[in-house]
Amino acid sequence: MDRMKKTPVKEQDPKVRATNFDEVCLGYTVEEAMQEASRCLNCKNPLCVTQCPVSIDIPGFIKCAKEGDFAQAAKVIARTSALPAVCGRVCPQEVQCEGKCILGIKGEPVAIGKLERFVADWSRENNIDLAETMPKNGKKVAVIGSGPAGLTCAGDLAKLGYDVTIFEALHEPGGVLVYGIPEFRLPKDKVVKTEIENVKKLGVKIETNVIIGKTVTIDELMEDEKFDAVFVGSGAGLPKFMGIPGENLNGVFSANEFLTRNNLMKAFKDEYDTPIKPGKKVAVVGGGNVAMDAARTALRLGAQVYIVYRRSEEELPARVEEVHHAKEEGIIFNLLTNPVEILGDEKGWVKGMKCVKMELGEPDESGRRRPVEIPGSEFVIDVDTVIMSLGTSPNPLISSTTCGLETNRRKCLIADEETGLTTKDKVYAGGDAVTGAATVILAMGAGKKAAKAIDEYLSK
Amino acid sequence: MYKILAKRNVAPNIYLMDVEAARVAKAAYPGQFVIVKMDEKGERIPLTICDIDKVRGTITIVFQTMGYSTTKMAEYEAGDCFMDFVGPLGQPSEFVHEDIEELKKKKIIFVAGGVGAAPVYPQVKWLHEHGIDADVIVGCKSKEYLLLEDEMKAVSRNLFVATDDGSYGYKGFVTDLLKEKVEVDKMGYDLVIAIGPMIMMKFVAKYTKEQGINTIVSLNPIMVDGTGMCGACRVTVGGQVKFACVDGPEFDGHLVNFDEAMRRQTLYKTEEGQKILRKEEGDTHHHGGCGCGGDK
Secondary structure, eight states, X not given: OOTTSOOOXXXXXXXXXXXXXXXXXXXXXXHHHHHHHTTOOOOSSOHHHXXXXXXXXXXXXXXXXXXXXXXXHHHHHHTTOSOHHHHXXXXXXXXXXXXXXXXXXXXXXXXXXXXXXXXXXXXXXXXXXXXXXXXXXXXXXXXXXOSHHHHHHHHHHHHTTOEEEEEOSSSSTTTHHHHTSOTTTSOIIIIIHHHHHHHHHTTOEEEOSOOBTTTBOHHHHHHTSOOSEEEEOOOOOEEOOOOOXXXXXXXXXXXXXXHHHHTTSOTTSTTSOOOOOOOSEEEEEOOSHHHHHHHHHHHHTTOEEEEEXXXXXXXXXXXXXXXXXXXXXXXXXXXXXXXXXXXXXXXXXXXEEEEEEEEEEEEOTTSSEEEEEOTTOOEEEOOSEEEEOOOEEOOHHHHTTSTTOOBOTTSXXXXXXXXXXXXXXXXXXXXXXXHXXXXXXXXXXXXXXXXXXHHHHHTO | OEEEEEEEEEEXXXXXXXXXXXXXXHHOOTTOEEEEEOSTTOOOEEEEEEEEETTTTEXXXXXXXXXXXXXXXTTOOTTOEESEEEEEESOOOGGGGSOHHHHHTSOEEEEEXXXXXXXXXXXXXXXXXXXXXXXXXXXXXXXXXXXXXXXXXXXXXXXXXXXXXXXSSEESOHHHHHHIIIIISOOOOXXXXXXXXXXXXXXXXXXHHHHTOEEEEEOOOOOSSSSSSSOTTEEEETTEEEEHHHHOSEEETTTBOHHHHHHHHTTTHHHHHHHHHHHHHOTTSTTSSSSSSTTO
């Protein structure tokens, strides 16, 4: 074996997987995992750990994996992360832990993500009990939202002996892990459900179908239901639209709607009642991970799919791996292209999308080169469905119904970066609700910090 | 799980159910709605709230069997449970927040079409409980389709009934009866609240705009989550895009783009039709029709 190269991981053939919703990556075998683990230099001063938002002891768990002690490896991870099987699959390791791996200077970094995934899957398949909690301390904490931020915060507090209840607006817990990220990237029953079950095993209660701000308010939770503190991890759920003509035609969807129907409501499974309109030719507008997810979902439902993105490949916000997988599966990338109007037929259904070609000008405030229209370059893409994937913003349902909870001009909750404390006493927040749409692992990091701050506050 | 405590067949294909949902009942106001999901594999179905019992902790829903899911829902009996029941969703009716004394000065008439009588009832009842008696027009196909007649009589000042076939009350459409009340009887209404089929609300709003009478309508577009997440329910009101689930469901009827709203309601008609066919005829319509494109 070449020590400078990652142990390759098996994937479903692109032609086959383009027609099913099974997971793309098949994961390591025991031998492959041990071989990959043996590449780790076990640095004295591990830079990988500094890049992990939840500070997993990476050399520690890899050392156990190298020796074949996967149960111990799982316990090492469980000390700091409640969702390793999720993170091993969806974290952007290339810019976090793996990005700082010493091996990466001359060769390829250790496949930390794939090892984390292997250890988490192995511990699930072998029923390793990871639920170690301290005695109950009698204090109640409410966690709003059961996505990555909420699950992490709830898990950490439960381990410390708190009586934690998670309130979830939808009918199933998991947040974006369930409604947003598709099955082929993150299996729901096998991975997400199990990790949520593990959080429940710590004693966390989950009440679904409770919309904070509608069904009950934060003030009522504290006054009437006697919660000592509240953590808001309600995510960024509101879809953005472009505001161009034709956006309300039949056949224009938000990525949120399209993905929710397919992921949460399982439209791809015939035995479910959820309707979905995959279309025959689909344009997905946007270049983030959600756009890739929507595009690859439409493809699997039988459509020919275009990504339409106004900057160039270099600026695509999606993970490199997702772009690579999308291309392998046959998604067509129309880069440096911006929609200006959606065209409808006489009955009000989408029949095409008028776009304009772009070129890159001077860098804008984000540091990326600003796309500028090329005059006279209009052209029409022949599509019957358009999926808008332009990002999301936090839902104002909570901020608008909670006295003293302030937001910034992007509608994000104002919270202290270190503690998550909001402008309201005893109310903490973290994840996309504070940052706007970001990643699973950053939300988990915020949930973790808030759990620590809540514990410090309530132990005073 | 949310238990059905009572079920009544109130008209042909129209059912009323009292459902145990303490948290929803505690928080609900007239004008709001709920989402029901019958079982694991079911759709999320938005339904208007017909009554709220805060003491018993129940919400009354009324629905008409129209497609696959509502037909399935009609098979549920008292004692059965819905897996999911969430709410209250949307904004309460505007008058809930208004000054009662100011409200008492207004002459209000509700116009309900078909099952629209169900969401109208809690609004009329709320006003009645606050010392305001409103008039109500209920329109339906024929006498047997008339909902909640006694209940409505008990809380309204006048209940006017219109039937398409003249089998009860006024013969004709609710818009004609409203016209008569406004122009012939000179009732001097300040506010019309119209709830029913989109086409009915469109024509009521068209008429009241000519007459210069403020009009509120309640929209029932397609939606998934009901919390602003999916954007399926977007409607154009006064040239601006609104999400009916969080900004509505009630809007100024003179500003709603009804034609667009009606067109958007048909989005999944083909898919739903296929679902019904599949259930009735077995798995013969599996791959979306013959490929001729006529299924769009």
